[in-house]
Amino acid sequence: MAIQQKLSLMIPGPTPVPEKVLQALGRHPIGHRSKDFQDLMEITTKNLQWLHQTKNDVLTITGSGTAAMEAGMISTLSKGEKVICGVNGKFGQRWVKVAKEFGLEVIKIEAEWGKPLDPKDFKTILEKDDKKEIKAVILTHSETSTGVINDLKTISSHIRNHKKALSIIDCVTSIGACSVPVDDWELDVVASGSQKGYMIPPGLSFVSMSDKAWQASENSNLPKFYLNLKSYKKSLLSNSNPYTPAVNLVFALDESLKMMKDEGLDKIFKRHERHKLAVSEAAKTLNLKLFADENHLSPAVTAIQIEDIDAEQFRKNIKNKYDILLAGGQDHLKGKIFRVGHLGYINDRDIITVIAAIGNTLVEQNIISTDTAGKALKIASCHL
Amino acid sequence: MAIQQKLSLMIPGPTPVPEKVLQALGRHPIGHRSKDFQDLMEITTKNLQWLHQTKNDVLTITGSGTAAMEAGMISTLSKGEKVICGVNGKFGQRWVKVAKEFGLEVIKIEAEWGKPLDPKDFKTILEKDDKKEIKAVILTHSETSTGVINDLKTISSHIRNHKKALSIIDCVTSIGACSVPVDDWELDVVASGSQKGYMIPPGLSFVSMSDKAWQASENSNLPKFYLNLKSYKKSLLSNSNPYTPAVNLVFALDESLKMMKDEGLDKIFKRHERHKLAVSEAAKTLNLKLFADENHLSPAVTAIQIEDIDAEQFRKNIKNKYDILLAGGQDHLKGKIFRVGHLGYINDRDIITVIAAIGNTLVEQNIISTDTAGKALKIASCHL
Incomplete structure (x- = not known):
């Protein structure tokens, strides 16, 4: 079984992982109650705060982004309480189910x-x-299922004006892809996952918690144990964890956050913005329709509609010939759209490559001309 | 900060990880919804069943052993139901708290x-x-906090005779260290964690679920989402996961389970039995007291009482001089005992080394003679 070819991951997670981060991941583990591990947690926690542009606590959980969102919700709310859920895709739907x-x-x-x-x-x-x-x-900031980014800045200003309601935001594919200024926007609970903008494999997730969120947690009566964030806060006082964390993923996190700091937030966000524009403009040049509203394109993932051909078959063709993995549509969108992830450890070459692969596959199926394919590459390149 | 010396982990988790497993861990991730990953899940699931000696479903969760135990409990039980909790250590206490x-x-x-x-x-x-x-x-099979193994075989026979009650067993430090014949003993819910006998870093945990446990899950009304095992069962039908799993830890799991199959269950269990005897007999020869009842010593960890000296200081001396990490006592046992983990990827040399380090540290503090230290080594060696 060939599980390890020369695969290029262009899905919205897991995203590609830098060699340096993989090497950190592959180190011998250390004791999670040791001073060395506490020192490491202290550094990663500070760097997580940097990434979140916040002074709030940022907690590290071993689990998926869903675990982080659930933890944020059940650690602050109580049975029967009224909440608003914003729903414009699969993840929005999921938070309704959890609630x-x-x-x-x-x-x-x-x-x-x-x-x-x-x-x-x-x-x-x-x-x-x-x-x-x-x-x-x-609500979900960047709706991974559709490639739409919601206007969190404006929505959060309305939440602030209400004064009482907490904001509980799924930033799983926005943190590390575009600015999420947690303090400026006064976001209370912000959840994210490691296999996205963080450039590390899946297994860790993160929750930023404001003072207001901690106050709410004092009255929260929903039953919880592993996902009770109060336990994580208590442990964080000594840079520790309530339960055994995924030590090796924390090694990887440390390395990736250092790489992110070296690049700088502004450059990271501009890179994602360029890649978003390059992919979306090239897709239009290829006569493909963008599934998401063009004024609200996610910096992490572009969903592309494809007519006449089954999107799943198209995706398979690209995987087989180029070993580039694209994401399919979810639920009713399966077969109707494919999604190009351009999140995390992606460079300009990756973008040109995926546009070349998509364009040439359309040429080979006599859907577009070679001239159109060439134009799409040129357009993409102009944005890089 | 030196987080990576030539550390020898002799704690009951994280345990040492074979190079081959670390290399698997450090591979580039693949898509968790891909055929390649499904193929991998199919193999690891079969091998987990082999390790559990069962035909039951064995589910893989991204989270700690605590997450697995909580998942087992909240996926099968309902509010107000009566349960028995066996408590003879820290983990027994924890399951009372969860309940x-x-x-x-x-x-x-x-x-x-x-x-x-x-x-x-x-x-x-x-x-x-x-x-x-x-x-x-x-209840907890091997109580990691005290080094006691409970007589699960007999207790499970009493549970079977009751007919109605499910057995929900924390086998976190017994699976992979001694025989846990899930089918023979008709164990309903069995939880374990990756950083123990599995020889992989922390981050994955496992739950084996019997048909009776699945039947109970149909009526379970405790609120849950991420830890709802029914979602994992549904996904397992297509060798998939309900939420993004720790893909790289699954690579590691695949490799470690293959190593375990190559060694064979019987040899693995005999190796742990030898190491348990070597450590406990050597400790007695060193005039140290075993904390646990000698007829119920865990194959995974030996808790050793130390008088006259603070156990924490003793542990630090051994860490500083030999770079061997031992575990301390938990809660009221802190400073009173230290614990030697001999679980997972441990060979005879590791056992001789730790006995040499403990013996010589006692000699240097004028607590025992060099002859006694030498005798302890000889005794340990006789059991290897």
């Missing part, structure tokens, strides 16, 4: 898949809530 | 730390339960 599972009362604010959530909808409902019954607004 | 957090009614069966749980206590309470109100018996 309902724990007995929260959900007010859904919806937009069609591919469209952004309308900040005005949040404003209206929050302003009407005189009795301050809404305890949290839960 | 109470989720509103279960706990009947504690206790033994002093260092002593085994008495199977008769389980028999008595289970036989009295005519109304079959007890829904589960929760």
Whole structure:
């Protein structure tokens, strides 16, 4: 079984991992209660705060991004409490499921898949809530399933004006891809996962918690143990963990955060912006439609509609010939769209390569001319 | 900061990791929804069943052993249900906390730390339960905090006779160290963690679930999402995962399970038995007391009492001079005992080395003679 070819990961996670980070991952483990590990946790925690642009606690959990979102929700809320969930894709839907599972009362604010959530909808409902019954607004910043980025800056200003409600935000594919200034926007709970902008393999996830979120946690009565963030906060006082953490992934995290600091936040965000533009403009030149609203394209992933051909077959052709893995559509979008991840450890060459592969595959299927394929490369290149 | 010396891990987890496994860990990740990853999951799942000596489902979770135990409990039980918790150490205490957090009614069966749980206590309470109100018996097989192994074979026979109650067993430091014949003993829920007998770094945990456990899960009403094992079962039908798993740790798992199959269960268990005897007999020869009841010594870890000297200082001396990491006592045992882990990727040389280091440290502190230190080495060697 060939599980290790010369694979190029162009999916929205797991994303490619730098050699230096893989080498750190492959070190011999150390004791998780040792001084050496505490020193490491101290550094990674500080660097996580840098990445989140915050003075808030940023906690490291062994688990997926879903575990981090669930931890953020169940550590701050109580049974029967009213929350708003923004839903315009698969992940928005998932947070509704989690909220309902724990007995929260959900007010859904919806937009069609591919469209952004309308900040005005949040404003209206929050302003009407005189009795301050809404305890949290839960939403996804970059909706990985559709390639839409929601206007978190505006929505968070409406949440702030409400004063009572916490913001609980899935930033799984936005942290490390675009600016998420947690302190400036006063975001209370921000969840993210390692296999995305962090450039490390899956297995760790992160939750940033504001003072307001910690205050809410004091009254939270939802049952929880492994995902109780109060235990993580208590351990963090001594740079430790309540349960055995994925030590080797923390080695990798340390290395990747250092690489990110070397590049600098501004350069990282500009790189993602360039890659987003290059992929989306090239896709249009290839006569393909963008699935997401063009004014709200995620910096992490571009969803592309494809007509006449099954998107799954198209994806397979690209995997077989070029060993580039693209993501498919989820749920009702399966076979209708494919998604190009351009998140994390991606350079300009990767972008040119994926456009060349997509363009040439369309040429070989007599869908576009070689001239069109060439133009798409030129357009992509102009943005790099 | 020197986080990577020539460290020898002699703690009950993280345990040493073979080079081959570290190399697998350090591979470039692949997509977790790809055919290649599904093929890998199919193999690791089969090999996990081999290790558990079972035809039951064995699920892989990204999280610690605590996450696996919590998942087993909350996926099968319902609010207000009565459970027995066996408590003779820190981990037994933890499962009581989890049970109470989720509103279960706990009947504690206790033994002093260092002593085994008495199977008769389980028999008595289970036989009295005519109304079959007890829904589960929760206990720790190898109590890592004290080095005691509980008589799971006998206790599980009493649980079977009750017919209704599920067995929910923490086998975190027994799986891979001694035989846990899940089918023979009809164990319903068995939890374990990667950084123990599995010889891989922390981050994955495992839950074996019997048909009876799955039946109970149909009625379970405790709120859960990330740790809902039904989602893992559903995904396992297509060798997949409900949430992004720690892909690289699964590479490592695949490699380590292959190494374990090459060695064979019988040889693995005999090696752990030899090492247990070597360490415990040598400790006695060094005039040190075993903390655990000598007839119930864990094959994974030996807890050693030390008088006149602070155990924490003793442990530090051994770390500083020999770069061997021993575990300390937990809670009220801190400073009173140290624990030698001999679990997972440990060979005879490691055992001789740790005995040499302990013996010589005692000689240097004028606590024992060089002759005694020499005798301890000889005794250890006789058992290897």
